[in-house]
Amino acid sequence: MARESWGSRAGFILAAVGSAIGLGNIWRFPWMTAENGGSAFLLLYLLIVLVVGVPGLLAAFVIGRRSNRNPVGAFKSLAGSRAWTVLGALCVVTSIMLMSFYSVVGGWILRYFLESATGAYFASPEAHFDAISYGAAAFGYQLAVLAVTSLIVAAGIRRGIEATTKVMMPGIVVLLVGLAVWAAQQPGAAQGYEFYLGFDGTYLAENFLSVLGSAAGQALFTLSIGGGTMITYASYVDDDRSLPLDASTIAVFNLGVGVLAGLVLFPLLFSFAAGPTDGGPGALFVGIAGAFAGLPGGRLLGAVFFLVVLLAALTSLISMLEIPVSFLVDEFDLERSTATRGLFVLVALTGGVNAFSPAVFTLFADHLVDLFLVLGLTGFMVYTAWVLGPAAVEEYLEGAGPLSRPLVLPWRYAIGTVFPAFLLFTFYADVTALIGLSTGTELLLAATVLTVVPLVIAARRSVSEPRSRSSESTD
Numbered sequence: 001m002a003r004e005s006w007g008s009r010a011g012f013i014l015a016a017v018g019s020a021i022g023l024g025n026i027w028r029f030p031w032m033t034a035e036n037g038g039s040a041f042l043l044l045y046l047l048i049v050l051v052v053g054v055p056g057l058l059a060a061f062v063i064g065r066r067s068n069r070n071p072v073g074a075f076k077s078l079a080g081s082r083a084w085t086v087l088g089a090l091c092v093v094t095s096i097m098l099m100s101f102y103s104v105v106g107g108w109i110l111r112y113f114l115e116s117a118t119g120a121y122f123a124s125p126e127a128h129f130d131a132i133s134y135g136a137a138a139f140g141y142q143l144a145v146l147a148v149t150s151l152i153v154a155a156g157i158r159r160g161i162e163a164t165t166k167v168m169m170p171g172i173v174v175l176l177v178g179l180a181v182w183a184a185q186q187p188g189a190a191q192g193y194e195f196y197l198g199f200d201g202t203y204l205a206e207n208f209l210s211v212l213g214s215a216a217g218q219a220l221f222t223l224s225i226g227g228g229t230m231i232t233y234a235s236y237v238d239d240d241r242s243l244p245l246d247a248s249t250i251a252v253f254n255l256g257v258g259v260l261a262g263l264v265l266f267p268l269l270f271s272f273a274a275g276p277t278d279g280g281p282g283a284l285f286v287g288i289a290g291a292f293a294g295l296p297g298g299r300l301l302g303a304v305f306f307l308v309v310l311l312a313a314l315t316s317l318i319s320m321l322e323i324p325v326s327f328l329v330d331e332f333d334l335e336r337s338t339a340t341r342g343l344f345v346l347v348a349l350t351g352g353v354n355a356f357s358p359a360v361f362t363l364f365a366d367h368l369v370d371l372f373l374v375l376g377l378t379g380f381m382v383y384t385a386w387v388l389g390p391a392a393v394e395e396y397l398e399g400a401g402p403l404s405r406p407l408v409l410p411w412r413y414a415i416g417t418v419f420p421a422f423l424l425f426t427f428y429a430d431v432t433a434l435i436g437l438s439t440g441t442e443l444l445l446a447a448t449v450l451t452v453v454p455l456v457i458a459a460r461r462s463v464s465e466p467r468s469r470s471s472e473s474t475d
Contacts, residue, residue, distance in 0.1 A: 003068065003330075004157040005236045011162035012237055015319070017253045018165040019229050021172065022316025023105055023259040024222035024360075026309050028365075030265045032218050036211045038195040040204035042262070044215035049223060049255055052216075052422060055236065055415050056225045056377050057247035059384040060247070062395045064234025066244065066354035066388070070326035074235070080387035081462035087379040091228025094372045095323040096343075098227060100350040101364040102320065103149075106313040106353070107141030108133060108285060113310050121285075122293035129285045139355040146344055146351070149317040153325055155341040157236055161318055169312045173257065175308045180263045182301070186291075188270030196266040209353035209441070213430035216423065217370030222254055226373030226380070229319045232326050243396060244404035264305075367434055378423045378455075385416025386459035416456065419423050424448045447452060 006012040007321045033041050067074035072088035111132060115121055121128040132138060182188060204211060220226045224261065236242070273287030288305065292298035321343060328339035354361040363382045384392045389412075396408050425448045 003236075005238060007158045007162055009241060009246075011158070011166060012171045012233065012241075013253075014231065015161055015165040015315075016224075016233050016246075016250045017257075018126070018169050018172075018312075019224040019233070019314030019319030020250060020254040021169075021257045022222070022224075022312050022319075023102065023109075023309070024218065025254070025261045026265070026312050027105055027109075027284050028218065028221065029258060029261060030269065032214055033196070033262070033266075034283065036214045037200055037203040037207060039197055039199045040201075041211055041215055041218075042196065043199060043204070044211055045219055046214050046255060048219040049251055052419050053219050053223045053225065054247050054251045055411055055419060056381060057223060057230055057250060058243055058396065058411065059377075059380045059392075059415050060225055060230035061234040061243040061247060062227075062384055062388065063239070063305060063380060065229040065237045065239070065398075066391065066395045068235050070330045071231045071237065071281070071323065072327050073330045074231055075173075075383070078388060079285060079391060079463065080257055080383070083462065084379075084383060084387065086226070087376070087383065089232065090372065090376055090379070092324050092327055094227040094352060094369070095229070096347060097364060097371055097372065099146075099317060099320045101354045101361050101369075102313070102317060103142045103146050103347065103351045104138060104354045104361060105365075106145035106310070106317060107138055107143075109306055109310045109313055110145055111137075111141045111432060113288065113303060113306035116292070116299050116306055118292070119299050119302075122298070125290040125293070126282075126286045129282045129289070133282060133285075134356060134358055134361070139352050142173055142351055142355050145313070145317065146347060149314060149321055150340050150344045152314070152318055154337045155223075161322065164318065165315055168315050171309055172311050172315075173260075175256065175304060176260050176264060179305060179308070180260055183264045183267040183271075186267050186271035188272070189267035192268070192270040193263075193268035195270065199355045201393045207319050209429045209444075210433055213370075213426045213433065216374065216426040217430065220373040220377055221370065222258060223251065224316070224319060226377035227320070228323045228376070231367060231380075232323050233319065236328070239290045240399050242401055242404065244400055244407070257396045273283055282384070323394065351422050367430075371430060374427045374430075378420045378427075381415035381420050381423075382459045385412050385462055386456060417452070420455070421448050421452045424431045425450050437447050 006015075038257045063071075063074050067077050069077055070088070071091035072085055075084040075088040076082065112121060152164050154160065183192075205300045224230055235321070237243075237246075265284070269283070269287045272291035289302065292302035292305070295301060315418075319338070324343050325336060325339045328334045328342070329336055354364060386397075392411055393408050396411065397405060400408070425444055427446050432444070
């Protein structure tokens with residue numbers, strides 16, 4: 001079966017940006033920002049996206065384009081021990097976990113978009129969200145969102161994913177710009193900007209470890225790295241493209257849309273709600289929905305806003321579903337339509353648990369996914385730097401321009417040492433906070449060193465004779 005590829009560079013960039021933006025920048029971002037000190041969280045988030053996210057994207061791109069395979073097939077076919085296929089399997093599991101709770105949120109958004117026509121949530125936004133967020137109705141809307149996602153993915157890379165995201169992404173940006181202009185004119189806009197953009201050094205100093213872990217998890221969530229999406233998308237990329245340029249472009253677009261979304265959300269939360277801390281995962285639906293209740297044209301504004309969020313949700317869900325679909329197509333030679341239908345049933349079952357159980361939903365959305373993404377990206381980086389090694393350098397340089405070529409060796413050794421250590425440090429900080437342990441920085445550093453050193457040694461020992469690009473592509 002001939003493997004598809006992107007029809008254009010713009011198609012790949014827009015699909016990858018759509019995956020990265022998604023609900024991470026619109027639904028999850030205000031919730032996480034509010035819980036972690038506002039601007040203190042924003043600063044660390046921006047730094048991690050640029051300093052760790054871009055090199056991490058590059059590692060995923062190198063694995064994907066080098067192999068022309070899904071995550072499982074990539075680690076199976078490239079040089080190194082077959083034990084690394086466990087990391088590919090982790091990607092498939094993580095994508096299903098992500099879809100299981102993400103599709104629930106997508107169902108909420110679809111319902112709010114449709115209800116904007118009648119103003120059903122206007123009278124009492126909090127009570128309305130509490131009544132509809134879980135249960136049989138939530139599951140029904142979840143299935144509708146999954147069905148739309150499945151139809152798009154089943155249509156293929158060019159006719160489905162690329163064609164759809166080329167329309168959705170410009171639409172999202174245009175609508176967000178219009179909403180940001182409108183939000184700036186609301187009464188609480190100045191307070192919202194102060195919370196969002198005014199740096200709070202005291203809060204950051206007092207809560208550094210907890211904010212760091214949350215910011216790292218959010219950065220990986222919004223960039224779609226650590227879960228295999230970018231490996232999968234890069235596997236459809238042609239050899240003449242500059243991976244460093246593509247990674248930088250995607251990260252900058254992601255940051256731009258993320259900051260733009262904040263310029264919409266926080267002025268509205270301070271204008272029409274009790275601030276951004278109300279609502280937790282439902283902050284978007286309680287605080288923002290209330291903004292439209294007493295406004296002229298509130299129903300139209302509500303429909304436009306939730307249309308933006310719905311499009312963002314779909315672009316991310318598409319990328320998540322493509323991971324297990326590509327796995328089944330590549331490894332078992334299934335028809336794309338058959339693989340998509342089977343996964344629709346699977347995610348409907350796993351997602352249904354999230355749709356009926358708030359406790360399971362919160363566990364997935366607030367903790368487990370962040371931890372899996374951090375572990376996944378750590379593995380990608382170590383594998384790229386030490387198992388692929390010179391082959392990764394060759395892949396990086398293929399199509400790279402004069403500005404990025406001198407950075408290849410610093411990139412390789414940073415993703416092989418410094419960045420995995422940073423990610424594992426945040427992982428241990430998150431785990432200890434999750435289980436309620438109070439640990440000092442010294443203990444976290446010791447645990448990080450005791451993990452990184454054996455991991456690097458094991459990776460270097462698993463190296464086999466690397467094959468040329470031509471031999472890899474004929475597997």
